[in-house]
Amino acid sequence: MAYMEASVRRKQLVAAARSVLAREGVARTSLRAVAAEGGVSLGTLQYVFPSKELLLRAVIEDVVDEIAGVLKESVQVEDGLEHAIRQGLTRFWSQLVAEQSDLQLMQYELTTYALRTPGQEHLARWQYERYAGIVAQWCQEAAGKAGEVCAIPFAQLARVVVASVDGLILQHVCDPSPGRSREDLDAVIEMLIGLAGVRPAGRVRTAGGA
Structure with missing residues (x-):
């Protein structure tokens, strides 16, 4: 060889x-x-x-790196957090979900396999920590470079992003409908932007909310 x-x-x-x-x-x-x-x-x-565990861990890391690459290449983070959420999730969906249902199914199977295998539960926890971690880092970089702040901690925003998109993906895998899925994704994006409450870093809210 x-x-x-x-x-x-x-x-x-x-x-x-x-x-x-x-x-x-x-x-x-x-x-x-x-x-x-x-x-x-x-x-x-x-x-x-x-071991199989080490191999599965490497596969998860490879998928996370792929997601990170799509997010990084999808937008100029200097354009701010709202732009990053809107463009990043749209690009993520078109590249890694719409045409790759097998990839998404594999990720769900990795999670359930770990949760159902005694002693491997930590692999599922680590999997979602990595998903949320890469999204949090990406959001924080976008806000920081644009001189913005987020209304909630970036770690919390990332967990909500992952949870929301995860649900949409599962629905799409179970019942593929490109038009419906895209409409739902757009609705989730607007929800996430509203939750983020992006504003310039120098802006201070008064007691009256101005």
């Missing part, structure tokens, strides 16, 4: 795992199946990922 740098090999195996997970589901995905998909021996796979 030709030599391959560890970082390249890791990416190759994570990509193979994502393919198997999307096709077979989490419960039926084994290290042996991923090794076959990646064209490596089981021993090579286990050298990089000694």
Whole structure:
């Protein structure tokens, strides 16, 4: 087998795992199946990922990085938090939801698998902490670069963003309807913008709310 740098090999195996997970589901995905998909021996796979948990964790991290990349590339954060929410979620939906139901189903399966597997519950918690963390960082960067403040903590805003979009995704996966889903997404975006209550950092509200 030709030599391959560890970082390249890791990416190759994570990509193979994502393919198997999307096709077979989490419960039926084994290290042996991923090794076959990646064209490596089981021993090579286990050298990089000694356990299924570590492999699933790497897959989740890869998905989080993909989401972060879409959000980062979708907008100029200097345009402010409202613009970031509106454009970022629209881009996220078009790239990672509308045409990738298998990706979304895989993520839900990763969550339920972890919650139903004794000793793996922390993986589900970590998964959603990573989702919320990347959204919080993205929102805070957009507000900070535009000299804005948010009406609620960025961590709380991020959790509401994740929860709201998560619900829309589940509905879309169960009953795909592009038109309805886009209308609902637009409604959620307006709700989130209202919740954020974005205002210039130098503005101080008086007792009368002015």
